[in-house]
Amino acid sequence: MREKILKIIFWLAVLYVIVPIMMPIIYSFSEAWTGLIPKGFTLDWYKIIFSNPNYQPSLILSLFVASSATLLNIVLTVPAAYAVNRLRGKLAIFLEDTFKILPLIFPPLIVGLGLLQAFTSPPLAISGTTTAVIIAHALLGLPFMFRNVYASLKTIDERTLSEAASSLGANLWQRMRYVIIPNIIPGILSGSLLVFAISFGEFEVTSMVAGFGSQTLPLILFQEMRNNFRIASAITAILVYVSLTAFMIIVYIGSKVQKGYKV
Amino acid sequence: MKALVVKDLHKSFGNVRAVVGFTLEMEEGEFVTLLGPSGCGKTTVLRTVAGFEKADKGEIYIFGKLSNDIPPEKRDVGMVFQNYALFPNMTVAQNIAFSMMIRKEPQDKIKKRVGELLELVQLSGLENRYPHQLSGGQMQRVALARALAKNPKILLLDEPLSALDAKVRQQLRGEIRKLQMKLGITTLFVTHDQEEALTMSDRIVVMKDGVIQQIGSPRQIYDDPINPFVAHFVGTSSFLEGEMLDGKIFIWKDERFEVRKSKVKNGKALMVLRPTHLKMVKDEENVPDGSNVMKGRVSLVTFLGSVVRVHVMIKEEEILVEMPSEDFWGFKEGDEVIVYFSPDFPLVFPKEQNIQ
Numbered sequence: 001m002r003e004k005i006l007k008i009i010f011w012l013a014v015l016y017v018i019v020p021i022m023m024p025i026i027y028s029f030s031e032a033w034t035g036l037i038p039k040g041f042t043l044d045w046y047k048i049i050f051s052n053p054n055y056q057p058s059l060i061l062s063l064f065v066a067s068s069a070t071l072l073n074i075v076l077t078v079p080a081a082y083a084v085n086r087l088r089g090k091l092a093i094f095l096e097d098t099f100k101i102l103p104l105i106f107p108p109l110i111v112g113l114g115l116l117q118a119f120t121s122p123p124l125a126i127s128g129t130t131t132a133v134i135i136a137h138a139l140l141g142l143p144f145m146f147r148n149v150y151a152s153l154k155t156i157d158e159r160t161l162s163e164a165a166s167s168l169g170a171n172l173w174q175r176m177r178y179v180i181i182p183n184i185i186p187g188i189l190s191g192s193l194l195v196f197a198i199s200f201g202e203f204e205v206t207s208m209v210a211g212f213g214s215q216t217l218p219l220i221l222f223q224e225m226r227n228n229f230r231i232a233s234a235i236t237a238i239l240v241y242v243s244l245t246a247f248m249i250i251v252y253i254g255s256k257v258q259k260g261y262k263v
Numbered sequence: 264m265k266a267l268v269v270k271d272l273h274k275s276f277g278n279v280r281a282v283v284g285f286t287l288e289m290e291e292g293e294f295v296t297l298l299g300p301s302g303c304g305k306t307t308v309l310r311t312v313a314g315f316e317k318a319d320k321g322e323i324y325i326f327g328k329l330s331n332d333i334p335p336e337k338r339d340v341g342m343v344f345q346n347y348a349l350f351p352n353m354t355v356a357q358n359i360a361f362s363m364m365i366r367k368e369p370q371d372k373i374k375k376r377v378g379e380l381l382e383l384v385q386l387s388g389l390e391n392r393y394p395h396q397l398s399g400g401q402m403q404r405v406a407l408a409r410a411l412a413k414n415p416k417i418l419l420l421d422e423p424l425s426a427l428d429a430k431v432r433q434q435l436r437g438e439i440r441k442l443q444m445k446l447g448i449t450t451l452f453v454t455h456d457q458e459e460a461l462t463m464s465d466r467i468v469v470m471k472d473g474v475i476q477q478i479g480s481p482r483q484i485y486d487d488p489i490n491p492f493v494a495h496f497v498g499t500s501s502f503l504e505g506e507m508l509d510g511k512i513f514i515w516k517d518e519r520f521e522v523r524k525s526k527v528k529n530g531k532a533l534m535v536l537r538p539t540h541l542k543m544v545k546d547e548e549n550v551p552d553g554s555n556v557m558k559g560r561v562s563l564v565t566f567l568g569s570v571v572r573v574h575v576m577i578k579e580e581e582i583l584v585e586m587p588s589e590d591f592w593g594f595k596e597g598d599e600v601i602v603y604f605s606p607d608f609p610l611v612f613p614k615e616q617n618i619q
Contacts, residue, residue: 156351163315164348166335168362169413178361182352261357261364 021240028234045234055220059238062217065130066199066246069137073145073195074188076138081149082180085158099146103139111140112208119209128211136209137202141195148194152187153180178261189254196250197243264327266291266449267312267417272321274307281307283473285321289417292447294440298460299470300496305453307473309419312451314338326416341410345422347402349394355381355405356390362413380408383442400431407439411446418443420452424459436463457497461485469493491612494535501582504614507532513611516578520555521606531614538572538585540608543594544601554603557582561598575602 027033031040049055077099084095103111115136119127126132158180165175181188203218210219217235224232265288272285282304289295297305310316312323314335323330330338349358356377357364363373381387384404394402403423410418420439424432440463443450454460460467461481469476469484469492477489488494491502505515510528513520525532542554550556559577571591573584584602594600 157346157348160344160346160348161350163313163335164342164344164409165350165361167313167338167340167342168409169336169365170361171336174365178364179350179352183350261353 024233024236025240027230028237045230046238048231049234049238055217055235058215058217058220061130061214062200063242065133065137065214065216066196068134069141069199070192070195072134072138073141074192077142077145077191078149078184078188081146081153082158085150085153096150100143100150103143108140108202108204112136112205115139115205116208127209128214130214132209133206133214133216136205137199138195140202140205141191141198144194144198145188145191148187148191149184150187152184156180156183158184185254189250193247193250196246200243200246201239264291265289265324266293266326267451268322268324269308269312270322270324272308272311272323273319274304274311274316275319280473282311285470285473285475287468287475287478289449289451291449294443294450294452294463294465296452296454296460296464296467297470298454298457298467298497299476301455302472303470304473305455305468305470306421308470309421309451309453312417313340313342313419339416340419341413341415341417342419343403343406343410343421343423345425347394347399347406347426349402349405349409351394354391354393355386355397358394358405359408359412361409366413376412380412383411384408385438398431399427400435403427403435407442411448416449418448418450420450422454423452424454425456432459439463461497467497469496471496488535488610491533491535494610494612499538499583499585501536501538501580503534503536503580503582505532505534506530507611513609518555518557518578520609521553522609522611523606524609525611527611527613533612533614535610535612536582536604537608538583541582541584541602541604543573543575543584543586544603545598547601550601550603551605554605556601556603558599558601561594561596561600563596564594575600577602 026038028045029041029043030038031042031044033039080099084092084099087095106114115132116127118124119132126135161179161183162175165179170178201218202216203222206216207219207222210216217239221232221235221239224235267287267289269285269287272282273280274282285304285308287295287308297308299305307316311318312325314330314333318331325339350361353361359377359380360373363376377390378387381390384407386401386404386408389397389401394405397405403426406423423439424435427435436459452459452463461484464481466478467481467484468478471492477484477493479487484493484497488497494500495502503513503515505513507513507525507527507529510525511521513522513525513532513534515534520534522534544550547556557577559575559582561573562576562581563574565572565574566588567585569588570585571588573586573594575582575584582602
């Protein structure tokens with residue numbers, strides 16, 4: 001009996017997660033949806049999106065921004081997590097909390113306002129540019145990447161592995177290349193996935209720091225929701241497809257990098 | 264030339280003095296164990312020799328070469344860690360070959376050496392396994408082979424057996440020692456386990472609070488501990504607090520014992536009795552002349568396999584007596600017994616030396 005109730009709760013939870021994602025996808029393939037069941041099957045909405053010159057650049061831009069934000073994030077966060085993991089004492093705990101929690105406490109609106117301020121005055125007067133959007137997205141994703149990478153470093157006991165490698169003659173670069181990076185790659189990849197997904201779907205902060213030249217897909221989506229809900233659904237669906245593809249690519253890369261060297 | 268010379272090593276972490284004035288010389292091929300409770304500085308010494316810690320003061324010479332400022336990757340030492348520290352992303356063969364790969368040695372040479380090493384640690388056939396597919400004992404063998412692969416001049420072992428099951432630990436203990444003697448490699452071993460220290464070492468260095476207490480062969484450390492701490496830490500002992508008279512008579516409660524090995528002439532003193540030094544009988548007739556005699560009551564009998572340990576309450580103190588199982592003839596809890604020992608055995612130390 002108890003087990004049955006738990007099962008029901010589990011499936012309700014699954015539905016709760018999946019339905020909101022599935023709805024726009026189903027909607028984007030249907031001709032009409034007035035009753036409970038959608039009617040007809042069509043690719044028209046996608047055709048419109050891909051033929052309309054407004055949408056294509058923003059899709060490419062979104063992909064570019066999300067990839068760049070992810071890369072920038074890796075470059076910043078992996079060394080940061082490595083350094084914090086190497087520190088001892090109060091400073092380490094403080095920094096760990098800062099990276100993990102602080103960016104999550106502030107609502108995106110506040111982060112957006114802060115960035116807007118920073119980007120409007122020299123030396124960083126880049127407001128409205130794609131660079132500004134990339135930097136903003138990298139920042140928003142930082143706590144997620146940090147958590148994952150930091151947890152990986154702790155799990156593999158990076159200190160001891162590095163010591164073992166150095167006692168076997170490996171210098172810093174070789175330790176990174178053969179031991180540390182391959183073993184924290186799962187953390188980096190799951191962090192990347194989150195950063196990519198956050199960037200790809202980000203609306204609030206983007207709407208504040210983006211200009212006319214940096215209209216990402218979610219911004220277009222927001223405009224389109226008022227005009228044509230069906231096209232908006234198709235755009236949403238595309239966001240989901242891209243995130244899933246990114247997920248699969250990342251899993252593939254992970255399986256390649258993690259292998260040792262050839263003996 | 265000495266294989267390893269550590270001269271007046273000092274190391275502190277913040278306010279904690281981890282190592283204070285540590286000096287040790289090791290001959291080539293020698294197996295030396297640093298023994299002590301956790302926090303005694305033994306691991307810090309090892310890590311300083313490996314190059315992971317920088318000495319505050321003092322010098323480290325590896326085969327005559329001053330090594331204080333040589334980074335760990337350039338030192339001629341191999342290290343085995345307590346938690347194995349195998350690279351999880353690499354197979355057994357890749358782990359073992361790591362140092363040779365770093366040195367860019369030719370593939371066929373690496374292959375041959377990996378094969379030899381696997382045979383040496385009895386793991387042939389497991390080269391393509393990953394660490395998570397191995398047992399603890401197998402992982403530590405791989406770690407040992409990996410450390411030996413670069414032909415280090417000194418092998419450093421940091422509590423390599425602590426994480427293993429009792430049975431595997433005992434087996435590997437013997438194997439490591441045999442391997443070490445076969446290869447003739449100078450080895451510095453760290454442990455808190457006195458049994459490991461006693462069974463494996465040429466010499467033992469007993470440490471406490473960063474300071475060396477005693478250096479000596481296992482036999483010396485056990486038979487002739489320099490202070491009550493060493494006596495307490497290595498082997499089992501009973502301690503009696505009393506008073507020395509003229510360097511010959513030890514007065515404990517209202518008993519008077521004759522002793523021959525006392526470091527105290529007069530005044531408060533601590534007597535160390537090894538359980539094996541004590542004998543136990545039912546009637547006084549069987550006690551040899553000249554023995555020190557005490558009367559007591561058996562409070563507990565524990566069977567330890569090859570020996571039987573009897574706890575005897577004598578004047579509200581519990582004293583341990585051990586005898587070979589085959590010599591044990593049915594003492595029971597509650598029996599009145601006579602415990603005696605020869606004046607040659609017990610050591611007497613000044614009272615101010617604490618056993619902790």
